[in-house]
Amino acid sequence: MSIAKPKKPKNKHAQQPSTVKVDQLVKDTTDATGAYLTTNQGLRINDNQNSLKAGERGPTLLEDFIFREKITHFDHERIPERIVHARGAAAHGYFQVYHSMAQYTKAKFLQDPTQKTPVFVRFSTVAGSRGSTDLARDVRGFAVKFYTEEGNYDVVGNNIPVFFIQDAMKFPDLVHAVKPEPHNEIPQAASAHDTFWDFISLMPEAMHMIMWVMSDRAIPRSYRMMEGFGVHTFRFINDKGQARFVKFHWKPLLGTHSVLWDEAIKISGNDPDFHRRDLWEAIENGDYPEFEFGVQIIEEKDEHKFGFDLLDPTKLIPEEMVPVQRIGKLILNRNPDNFFAETEQVAFHPGHIVPGIDFTNDPLLQGRLFSYLDTQLKRLGSPNFHEIPINRPIAPVHNNQRDAHMRQTINKGRVAYEPNTLAGGCPFQATRGEGGFASHAERIDATKVRARSESFFDHFSQATLFFNSQSAAEQDHIVNALRFELGKVETPAIRERMVYMLAQVDKSLANRVAEGLGISVPAGIERDLNQSIPADGDPKKFQPKRVGKNLGASPALSMANTTMNSIKTRKVAVLVADGFDAAPLATVKQALMNAGAQVKLIAPRLGQLQGNNGEQVKIDFSFLTCSSVLFDAVYVPGGEASIETLQGVPKALHFINEAFKHCKAIAVTGAAVDLLQATYLADKVNHASGKGVIVDEGVVISRDAAPAKVIAEFIKAIAQHRHWSRERDDHVPA
Numbered sequence: 001m002s003i004a005k006p007k008k009p010k011n012k013h014a015q016q017p018s019t020v021k022v023d024q025l026v027k028d029t030t031d032a033t034g035a036y037l038t039t040n041q042g043l044r045i046n047d048n049q050n051s052l053k054a055g056e057r058g059p060t061l062l063e064d065f066i067f068r069e070k071i072t073h074f075d076h077e078r079i080p081e082r083i084v085h086a087r088g089a090a091a092h093g094y095f096q097v098y099h100s101m102a103q104y105t106k107a108k109f110l111q112d113p114t115q116k117t118p119v120f121v122r123f124s125t126v127a128g129s130r131g132s133t134d135l136a137r138d139v140r141g142f143a144v145k146f147y148t149e150e151g152n153y154d155v156v157g158n159n160i161p162v163f164f165i166q167d168a169m170k171f172p173d174l175v176h177a178v179k180p181e182p183h184n185e186i187p188q189a190a191s192a193h194d195t196f197w198d199f200i201s202l203m204p205e206a207m208h209m210i211m212w213v214m215s216d217r218a219i220p221r222s223y224r225m226m227e228g229f230g231v232h233t234f235r236f237i238n239d240k241g242q243a244r245f246v247k248f249h250w251k252p253l254l255g256t257h258s259v260l261w262d263e264a265i266k267i268s269g270n271d272p273d274f275h276r277r278d279l280w281e282a283i284e285n286g287d288y289p290e291f292e293f294g295v296q297i298i299e300e301k302d303e304h305k306f307g308f309d310l311l312d313p314t315k316l317i318p319e320e321m322v323p324v325q326r327i328g329k330l331i332l333n334r335n336p337d338n339f340f341a342e343t344e345q346v347a348f349h350p351g352h353i354v355p356g357i358d359f360t361n362d363p364l365l366q367g368r369l370f371s372y373l374d375t376q377l378k379r380l381g382s383p384n385f386h387e388i389p390i391n392r393p394i395a396p397v398h399n400n401q402r403d404a405h406m407r408q409t410i411n412k413g414r415v416a417y418e419p420n421t422l423a424g425g426c427p428f429q430a431t432r433g434e435g436g437f438a439s440h441a442e443r444i445d446a447t448k449v450r451a452r453s454e455s456f457f458d459h460f461s462q463a464t465l466f467f468n469s470q471s472a473a474e475q476d477h478i479v480n481a482l483r484f485e486l487g488k489v490e491t492p493a494i495r496e497r498m499v500y501m502l503a504q505v506d507k508s509l510a511n512r513v514a515e516g517l518g519i520s521v522p523a524g525i526e527r528d529l530n531q532s533i534p535a536d537g538d539p540k541k542f543q544p545k546r547v548g549k550n551l552g553a554s555p556a557l558s559m560a561n562t563t564m565n566s567i568k569t570r571k572v573a574v575l576v577a578d579g580f581d582a583a584p585l586a587t588v589k590q591a592l593m594n595a596g597a598q599v600k601l602i603a604p605r606l607g608q609l610q611g612n613n614g615e616q617v618k619i620d621f622s623f624l625t626c627s628s629v630l631f632d633a634v635y636v637p638g639g640e641a642s643i644e645t646l647q648g649v650p651k652a653l654h655f656i657n658e659a660f661k662h663c664k665a666i667a668v669t670g671a672a673v674d675l676l677q678a679t680y681l682a683d684k685v686n687h688a689s690g691k692g693v694i695v696d697e698g699v700v701i702s703r704d705a706a707p708a709k710v711i712a713e714f715i716k717a718i719a720q721h722r723h724w725s726r727e728r729d730d731h732v733p734a
């Protein structure tokens with residue numbers, strides 16, 4: 001028998017003659033244009049320069065309520081930063097599905113290709129404090145809030161598809177280990193120190209993640225050029241109640257690109273806001289970042305066919321095994337108006353979910369479902385954090401929760417409980433058909449244990465898979481990263497344990513790292529590792545042994561195979577001085593801009609410079625205010641006078657050498673070819689003594705060719721991102 005829906009009773013208050021409704025009289029204060037300065041009570045301020053004193057040279061009076069209000073507010077301006085992911089930048093945008101996913105999920109925002117769902121996305125680093133550098137070697141957070149008509153849905157993911165640990169119980173230990181050491185708060189935003197590697201060397205389960213964070217994935221070129229992952233296995237549920245497993249991906253349309261470690265540490269000094277600025281400027285320029293939403297869908301019957309556990313967050317499903325279906329697009333097209341109000345106060349939570357999506361028993365996810373709500377209470381100070389504008393759902397909110405700090409909603413009526421008759425039973429529960437969330441009815445028949453499934457114990461096969469899948473250059477970078485990080489570790493036993501662990505991943509990797517550290521790979525370290533098993537656990541099960549599976553390679557794991565067909569939003573530095581060759585500069589600049597690149601002129605001084613045809617150009621940076629590491633490519637046009645000047649500017653020569661060292665595309669035309677003689681690229685010039693365009697490892701040289709030919713080769717070279725073969729040229733200092 002179906003029960004008739006209760007009707008909303010008439011609001012008694014509505015029938016009473018209304019007096020003054022203050023909330024309706026309150027003015028919008030978001031725009032101060034043409035407005036008077038006031039106190040927080042709306043009182044107009046007459047003097048914002050001086051406090052109230054007993055005489056011009058006398059003491060300040062306690063009576064000065066204006067001063068006290070201002071200072072009190074200032075004293076309380078900071079809220080606790082996020083314990084992890086404190087440093088971040090965010091943007092607004094929208095998401096649109098390509099075609100209905102109704103077959104797999106009833107989530108409304110995944111049904112209608114014409115519907116745009118608003119989103120707010122926050123990118124972050126994990127280890128550093130709010131003011132730390134963007135270029136730390138670290139995992140990047142990739143948190144997406146979908147404001148759907150069924151409620152807010154958050155995909156709180158990372159740019160790496162796996163995690164360090166398998167059980168949330170270990171999260172505080174992991175974070176304490178990576179954060180600055182507690183006695184001296186050193187180092188900031190860096191994993192290269194003893195406590196991190198002490199912990200990791202005792203955690204075989206971290207080894208897959210370690211391969212990723214030691215790879216260039218941990219130093220992205222841009223938030224716009226990195227992948228995102230939901231990490232855990234989730235569930236899709238359709239309207240028939242059928243469940244399937246699903247892994248979430250974000251694929252950047254500009255491809256996945258990184259910088260080199262030497263660049264990362266220099267960018268950290270030159271522009272610690274590099275990623276934040278890059279995101280902001282791209283959106284201001286109308287170059288809206290775009291990501292495709294990808295899903296790997298697995299039938300429930302296939303749960304155990306993979307040789308690893310789908311509930312284990314240290315494992316990924318290779319794309320070659322289960323392809324990623326791209327089902328929609330995310331576009332970020334608006335910068336926040338206010339960093340604190342939006343980026344700082346946004347509250348993500350994996351438990352913000354909508355009908356059609358559900359959790360699995362991944363023990364890391366299960367722990368997260370507790371942590372995020374708890375952390376919002378501490379950070380935002382009240383269970384009313386959902387009323388902060390950036391966190392407000394667009395779906396209507398009605399319940400019987402009341403009061404608490406800073407309550408914004410003015411609930412009407414006397415009923416704040418359910419069931420009730422006095423409010424006609426409102427607000428009432430929704431059936432599934434009406435969008436009521438009902439958890440997936442998973443059958444569980446189990447013994448209560450504090451334990452981990454044996455299906456989680458293969459800690460090395462996928463670490464090896466990742467290493468095997470990398471190009472030679474990427475493998476070199478992993479070796480160098482490990483040499484750097486472990487080189488900063490002071491305790492010899494930690495270094496030894498780590499190279500022992502690496503030997504379980506790949507012998508050559510371990511030997512190369514050990515060689516850089518001046519040690520050899522030890523034969524065994526089991527005794528230390530016994531610490532990381534439960535007191536009554538069986539040591540044999542937990543020992544770091546290779547399981548012996550060879551998973552081959554997964555080409556999708558290598559950035560060498562990413563999209564390289566565009567130079568959109570790439571930054572090209574043009575080095576000039578008075579008398580530069582104006583015609584080719586104008587043509588090359590226009591062509592690069594037509595292809596979507598940003599072109600900036602750099603000269604020995606700021607102001608205007610004059611080309612060899614008398615034309616004036618405005619200079620964007622002097623050599624003092626920028627550096628090659630902030631650019632993707634360099635072009636030096638000719639012009640005898642310009643080149644003669646640049647030859648005497650060491651910073652100009654360093655700019656070229658450094659860009660060369662970092663494997664970036666370089667183009668030189670006309671007399672600029674002579675400038676190369678003064679750099680470490682001299683041998684390239686000697687090869688290029690002939691006519692026409694010479695292209696050598698991403699260096700495009702031409703004394704006399706038409707700009708069109710140079711442009712075509714230069715664009716091709718920039719789109720390649722980097723020319724790794726040059727890394728073997730170790731004669732270039734930089």
Ligand code: HDE
Nearest residue numbers: 082085122141142143157158168171231367368371372375
């Ligand atoms: Fe988080 N994580 N996390 N995390 N996480 C937080 O929530 C936590 C984990 C991730 O831009 C905190 O609001 C636990 C995995 C992102 O605001 C906190 C565990 C993944 C962000 C928290 C994990 C993430 C956070 C800190 C282990 C990738 C930033 C402040 C069980 C799938 C969101 C806050 C933003 C933030 C807890 C592990 C992603 C403390 C307990 C795995 C992107 O609640």
